[in-house]
Structure formats: C-alpha cells, structure tokens
Amino acid sequence: MEDIHIEGVHEAYFTPTVNFEVATGNCEIAGESYLEETSKFYSKLLDWIRKYTTTIKGPLNFDFKLSYFNTSSSKCLVDILDLLKKYQNDGGKVTVNWYYDDSEEELEEVEDFILETGLEINKIPME
Amino acid sequence: MEKIDDKYDFSLYEYHNLLQQNILVSYKGPIDERIMNVIGENIELVTNDGNDKAKSKIFKIFMELAQNVWLYSAESLSTASGRKLGMGTLVIGEFGDAYTFVTGNVVRNTDIEPVIEKCEIINSLDRDSLREYRREQRRLAGTKKNSGNIGLIQVALTAESPLDIELTPVSDEESFFSIAVKIKKTGR
Numbered sequence: 001m002e003d004i005h006i007e008g009v010h011e012a013y014f015t016p017t018v019n020f021e022v023a024t025g026n027c028e029i030a031g032e033s034y035l036e037e038t039s040k041f042y043s044k045l046l047d048w049i050r051k052y053t054t055t056i057k058g059p060l061n062f063d064f065k066l067s068y069f070n071t072s073s074s075k076c077l078v079d080i081l082d083l084l085k086k087y088q089n090d091g092g093k094v095t096v097n098w099y100y101d102d103s104e105e106e107l108e109e110v111e112d113f114i115l116e117t118g119l120e121i122n123k124i125p126m127e
Numbered sequence: 128m129e130k131i132d133d134k135y136d137f138s139l140y141e142y143h144n145l146l147q148q149n150i151l152v153s154y155k156g157p158i159d160e161r162i163m164n165v166i167g168e169n170i171e172l173v174t175n176d177g178n179d180k181a182k183s184k185i186f187k188i189f190m191e192l193a194q195n196v197w198l199y200s201a202e203s204l205s206t207a208s209g210r211k212l213g214m215g216t217l218v219i220g221e222f223g224d225a226y227t228f229v230t231g232n233v234v235r236n237t238d239i240e241p242v243i244e245k246c247e248i249i250n251s252l253d254r255d256s257l258r259e260y261r262r263e264q265r266r267l268a269g270t271k272k273n274s275g276n277i278g279l280i281q282v283a284l285t286a287e288s289p290l291d292i293e294l295t296p297v298s299d300e301e302s303f304f305s306i307a308v309k310i311k312k313t314g315r
Contacts, residue, residue, distance in 0.1 A: 068186070078265060103183075112258050115262060
C-alpha cells in the first residue's frame, strides 16, 4: 500500500493538497476543493481509507484544513467522515481535527458534520 | 462620423450609466470554470469595503449560483469539443452596508417548478431548521445526481438572508428566472 501525495493547485479548478501516510496513519486534506470531477477525485481517497482500515488497521489521524470547499466536495467529505466513523465503530483508533476559518458559519458547518456523521471532531480555529 | 446601422438597438451609454449605479461587477454570457475563475478574482478586488468574512461569503455564494447558471440555463452554447456552457447574467451590487448578488437565466417552465418549491421551503425555515434540511438533503444527494439543491440551501445559509426569486415569462415554454441574495458587509 502506498502513500497519497497530491499537490494543491489553484487554477480554474481548485485541487486540495492531500497527504495520506501509510506508516503513521497521518492524513491531511488542505487548501481549496472545487473540482471538475469531484467524485472521481475523492473516490481515490475513499479507496485508500478502505484499504488502510481493512489491511493495515493502524490508527488514523485526520487533519482537515480547508479554506474553501463547494457543496459537491462537502458530500464527499461526509463520505470520508462516514468511513472514519465506521472504522471507529469497528474498534479502529481515529482522531479528526477540523481547522476552520474563524467564522460562525464555518463553525456551524463543522457542527453539522458532527451531527450528520456521529463522529467526534475536534474544532480548531485556523491561524 | 461613420455609423453602423444595426449596431445595437439600445444605447450603450445608457446601459453603461445604468450599471454605474451601485454595480461592482456585471457579466452576461456563457459560463464555465475559466469565466468563473476570472469573475471570482474580480469579486475579491471589488469588495474592499466588506470584511474578510463578507468577501468569503460572496465568493462561496458566487461559486454555487454561477455553477447553477452554467449547468441549468435553458440557453447555452456548445464548444467545438462538445461542452455545454449555460448562458446567464451575474450582477454584484453594493447598497449601503450590504452587497447584493444576483444571477439570472432563461429556464424551461417545467424544469423550474421544483426549484421554486425548493426556494420556498428554504425561505420558510429558520436557521436551525435550514441546517437540518442541509444535512438531510446532503444525505439524499449521495444517491442522486442533482446537487443544485444543496447549493441553494448553502447559499441561504451563507448569505443569512432569504432567496429573493423572480420569474418573468418570456414565452409559453420559457421564463427568465433570477435569484438575489443580500450579504452584510460585516459578516460574522
């Protein structure tokens, strides 16, 4: 199983920076997410998580540091959180940190992700 | 001076003057990701009176509504490579302590009815119910192709204002549909 490293790009579409590490279970999704083929992009990440949680079965530490994501991306982010919740229910060790831009609205959005998925998420204001 | 007879059937000067009043950005034409990118950066430049939160709100709203025009306008252009670019109009205005963002495009009457119903539901809900509605619809959207509906809920939540919708018939089958939202310059 291999790491995922994707360099964030801000062009007409915005690709987030992604770093998923097999050895440590440290995973980061950062930057901006507005993609031409949102499901296709995120399905690679979902596959990685599925593989990691069924073969490596180590801890997962997720850092979400997104300054912008559109509504299509938000659906895929919920899919990721669902997988993490499932892994946790099956006994996996999962930590999720969500860095939010210091605004009421974004805090509400993280709270809604928590309600929507039942996953515990640490809410951390972005520097 | 040489005149072109059928140049315009309106005065460009009057059009320009009309747009001078409180209008920061206006665009009419086809929309795709490149045009969205250019206008998105323009928004950043012209919304200097607002705080950073207001700027990011306008940007988020713009991204969702412009995307809807691109995908759902009944008027469109096809590129050589076969892509469909919806046509529409986007206007960002500045009125006192708020920005207004308006998009409009031609729609088929049969397509727009569910969208109007959705907007009416959105406008009838308080903030907590609207958040619940977003969670519900996001779950549903996972199984459906159409994601435009969450976009509208998101727009109302981000703007913290109702969706001011207007439908003007242009023919038996089609209407001009517009959505306007107001964003306070002192976003929270």
